[in-house]
Amino acid sequence: MEEIGRMQAHLLLIRRTVGWTAEEFGERIGVTRQTINNLENGRNRLTKTQYIAMRSVLDAEMAQSPEDTGMLKILLDALVDEPEKYTAEERQRIVEQAELMAPSILAGTTSREKVSGEWLKAVGALAGLSAGALLGALGLGVGLNAWLAKAVSGGRIRPRR
Numbered sequence: 001m002e003e004i005g006r007m008q009a010h011l012l013l014i015r016r017t018v019g020w021t022a023e024e025f026g027e028r029i030g031v032t033r034q035t036i037n038n039l040e041n042g043r044n045r046l047t048k049t050q051y052i053a054m055r056s057v058l059d060a061e062m063a064q065s066p067e068d069t070g071m072l073k074i075l076l077d078a079l080v081d082e083p084e085k086y087t088a089e090e091r092q093r094i095v096e097q098a099e100l101m102a103p104s105i106l107a108g109t110t111s112r113e114k115v116s117g118e119w120l121k122a123v124g125a126l127a128g129l130s131a132g133a134l135l136g137a138l139g140l141g142v143g144l145n146a147w148l149a150k151a152v153s154g155g156r157i158r159p160r161r
Contacts (some may be wrong), residue, residue: 003080006045007054007093010079011039013095016102019070019112029053068113068119071098097122 007014013023015036022036030053038044046054058076062069078086078094086094101119104110 019105
């Protein structure tokens, strides 16, 4: 599954966007801080089981805090789930904006809600959309578990009959 590789490639930025240390993220998915660090640095490969655990924890966080996880939703969409919907330039701008703002979340110098709101405005301006329209255009907020269906089916989602 290509999503697993893409998740691993952007794991550090995704974790920082949520505001979790490697230890906190590891505790949430049942692994050590060192495992998270090894995955982020490419010393270990992300397994399908770890991917499912991470996505489940991230989905739970987005469901619990929808007002301050907009940045996370767009990062997952653009970098992991459906990067083909974005040009390389759009993905690069999204990453650059996230890399500018995510460290302040992790450091605790500002709230995740404030940073996420500002980030959505910046990314929306790049796309010519408001933050709400951006999330709506991406279809985020519904069907967040499509990744799970794809993961457990080996990357092949079968149409419903």
